[in-house]
Amino acid sequence: MLSRKLRLGAVAIVLGALTLATQVVSPTFQEYRRNTRSLERMQVFHAALRAATLVSAERGPGNSLMGDDNDPDSPYLARLQTYRESSDLALDELGRALSADSDAAGEGAPEALTLVRQRLAVGRREVDRVAALPRQARSPEQIRQAITTMFTVVDTLVPVVNACGARIIENDNKLAGPVILARLMGDLRENAGRIGSLLVPSLVTGQPMNTAQRHGVNRLRGRVEQLGATLEQHAAVVLHDDATTHLMEQVQRRYFGAALDLVDEVVQASLAGRVYPLTAGQFTERIVPDFRPLETLRERVVVLTMQRAVAARDAARNSMLLSLAAVLASLLVLVAILVGADRLVFRPLLRAKREIVELAKGDLREVPPPPARGREVTALFEAIGVLRQRQREALVRDKERQVLSERLRRQAETDALTGLLNRRALEQFGEELSHPDSAGMAAGLILFDIDYFKRINDSHGHLAGDRVLQEVARRVQAMIRGDDILVRYGGEEFAFLTQASPGRDALRAKAEKLRAELQARPIVTEDGVSLTVTCSFGVAEVLPGDGAWLRLFQAADAALYAAKGGGRNRVEVAEPIE
Numbered sequence: 001m002l003s004r005k006l007r008l009g010a011v012a013i014v015l016g017a018l019t020l021a022t023q024v025v026s027p028t029f030q031e032y033r034r035n036t037r038s039l040e041r042m043q044v045f046h047a048a049l050r051a052a053t054l055v056s057a058e059r060g061p062g063n064s065l066m067g068d069d070n071d072p073d074s075p076y077l078a079r080l081q082t083y084r085e086s087s088d089l090a091l092d093e094l095g096r097a098l099s100a101d102s103d104a105a106g107e108g109a110p111e112a113l114t115l116v117r118q119r120l121a122v123g124r125r126e127v128d129r130v131a132a133l134p135r136q137a138r139s140p141e142q143i144r145q146a147i148t149t150m151f152t153v154v155d156t157l158v159p160v161v162n163a164c165g166a167r168i169i170e171n172d173n174k175l176a177g178p179v180i181l182a183r184l185m186g187d188l189r190e191n192a193g194r195i196g197s198l199l200v201p202s203l204v205t206g207q208p209m210n211t212a213q214r215h216g217v218n219r220l221r222g223r224v225e226q227l228g229a230t231l232e233q234h235a236a237v238v239l240h241d242d243a244t245t246h247l248m249e250q251v252q253r254r255y256f257g258a259a260l261d262l263v264d265e266v267v268q269a270s271l272a273g274r275v276y277p278l279t280a281g282q283f284t285e286r287i288v289p290d291f292r293p294l295e296t297l298r299e300r301v302v303v304l305t306m307q308r309a310v311a312a313r314d315a316a317r318n319s320m321l322l323s324l325a326a327v328l329a330s331l332l333v334l335v336a337i338l339v340g341a342d343r344l345v346f347r348p349l350l351r352a353k354r355e356i357v358e359l360a361k362g363d364l365r366e367v368p369p370p371p372a373r374g375r376e377v378t379a380l381f382e383a384i385g386v387l388r389q390r391q392r393e394a395l396v397r398d399k400e401r402q403v404l405s406e407r408l409r410r411q412a413e414t415d416a417l418t419g420l421l422n423r424r425a426l427e428q429f430g431e432e433l434s435h436p437d438s439a440g441m442a443a444g445l446i447l448f449d450i451d452y453f454k455r456i457n458d459s460h461g462h463l464a465g466d467r468v469l470q471e472v473a474r475r476v477q478a479m480i481r482g483d484d485i486l487v488r489y490g491g492e493e494f495a496f497l498t499q500a501s502p503g504r505d506a507l508r509a510k511a512e513k514l515r516a517e518l519q520a521r522p523i524v525t526e527d528g529v530s531l532t533v534t535c536s537f538g539v540a541e542v543l544p545g546d547g548a549w550l551r552l553f554q555a556a557d558a559a560l561y562a563a564k565g566g567g568r569n570r571v572e573v574a575e576p577i578e
């Protein structure tokens with residue numbers, strides 16, 4: 001019972017410790033998982049940004065080609081091919097990243113990407129169709145149409161990029177800053193590219209911009225300035241190292257400076273009706289490089305954020321492993337303490353309890369020694385051993401005392417001369433017979449007395465008398481059977497008592513047999529005198545019960561008296577007792 005309680009207690013302690021351990025490890029594990037997910041989502045976001053940039057950049061050589069002569073050796077043709085391959089590769093990579101991300105797949109990103117590819121194919125066909133026409137045959141409308149179709153490709157891709165960014169923020173809102181910054185720079189790159197693309201039809205045809213084009217350029221300029229102001233604020237908050245500051249300066253100088261100045265120059269020429277200072281191809285060649293610092297800065301933002309995510313993930317993993325190791329070590333120590341307490345304290349105590357209970361029950365058998373334990377437990381079992389030894393000694397003493405008192409009791413009930421039971425023993429039997437609750441068969445009593453014994457003493461001496469008494473006792477004792485007892489209850493008086501009387505006739509026959517046996521052979525004294533001894537017998541029988549003994553004894557005694565009176569050496573049987 002106790003050991004079951006102990007075991008239950010130990011299980012409760014271990015379960016409690018496990019619960020606490022889970023509380024300790026769980027936050028670090030969550031942190032590790034969040035950082036791992038952030039990193040995975042940053043990689044997808046990175047691939048999406050890259051694809052958007054490359055699809056956007058593909059417009060540059062496309063525009064240049066549409067503004068160039070229809071020359072199969074045109075350098076723009078080869079460049080467009082290279083750009084298209086790059087954006088195809090980036091889209092393939094994004095496709096793989098999106099299908100590996102189950103959340104993105106759930107939000108329909110792969111389907112959106114398929115639409116991007118379809119629209120890209122349409123846009124490319126449009127560009128190729130315009131570029132295949134002789135230069136003079138290309139109308140501004142056709143060129144605008146081809147460029148607008150390419151715009152829709154990016155417009156279709158932007159929601160995919162935004163969704164990738166949103167998934168990062170949803171997982172860890174601390175990453176909102178860099179994600180917004182990266183998207184901001186993507187927007188800036190796209191809007192500036194679009195301004196250039198709006199100018200291309202005019203540059204190709206040499207015609208001034210129409211009102212819609214001018215409005216479009218103004219709108220995009222305004223948006224670029226707005227985004228520029230936001231970028232400045234955000235960049236300072238998110239990244240504030242020297243390299244970023246340097247890149248921001250370059251962005252200011254080249255993107256917001258040189259690139260937008262070139263746009264303004266073309267716009268001014270168009271408004272003044274002047275000849276454009278450069279062709280569409282030259283325009284693209286000059287403006288695109290000034291977008292680079294913006295792209296480099298964005299790449300830096302993404303890469304640095306990913307590096308931080310890697311560092312945070314590794315730190316969380318280390319912290320988790322450390323917590324796990326500490327928790328495991330604590331659990332091990334706890335289990336060791338419980339096992340130790342069980343083996344060194346509880347089990348020995350339970351065994352000691354068992355041994356003491358056995359001792360109390362009187363089981364003094366030797367038990368194998370307990371396995372070696374601590375000092376206290378060893379002392380406890382030594383004490384139990386001492387207790388057991390003392391109990392054993394006490395038991396031995398008890399037995400000796402019992403034997404002794406039995407011997408004394410026998411001695412008290414034994415006649416020293418003949419070795420027969422004495423009067424005291426006879427009285428005890430008498431008491432039992434007289435007990436009011438006694439019941440059962442009738443008891444028989446034969447009292448007998450040596451005839452003229454005084455004469456033997458007087459004639460041959462007291463020793464000869466003793467010898468006669470001993471021989472009479474020996475001979476009658478030899479004729480005793482079963483539970484019958486023989487008592488010397490007076491000097492030369494003997495009593496034969498049977499607790500299961502065979503009946504008065506049988507008692508008489510028994511007395512006759514004794515009488516004949518005693519008379520038959522003379523008794524030889526130590527002096528060599530041969531003496532023939534006779535005895536007189538009084539026989540009686542009584543049923544057990546209150547006062548039975550007295551009645552029995554008196555009846556047998558009266559019969560004996562009658563036998564003496566009747567001439568001795570004879571048997572007299574008393575009348576049945578009522």
Ligand SMILES: Nc1nc2c(ncn2[C@@H]2O[C@H](COP(=O)(O)OP(=O)(O)OP(=O)(O)O)[C@@H](O)[C@H]2O)c(=O)[nH]1
Nearest residue numbers: 449450451452453454455457462463465466491492
């Ligand atoms: N040697 C010896 N004599 C004893 C012992 N005890 C009693 N006596 C003697 O036994 C004798 C008994 O004598 P009585 O009572 O007169 O009886 P009796 O001589 O046998 O005569 P009846 O019984 O009438 O035949 C006495 O002399 C006692 O001294 C004993 O232990 N040893």
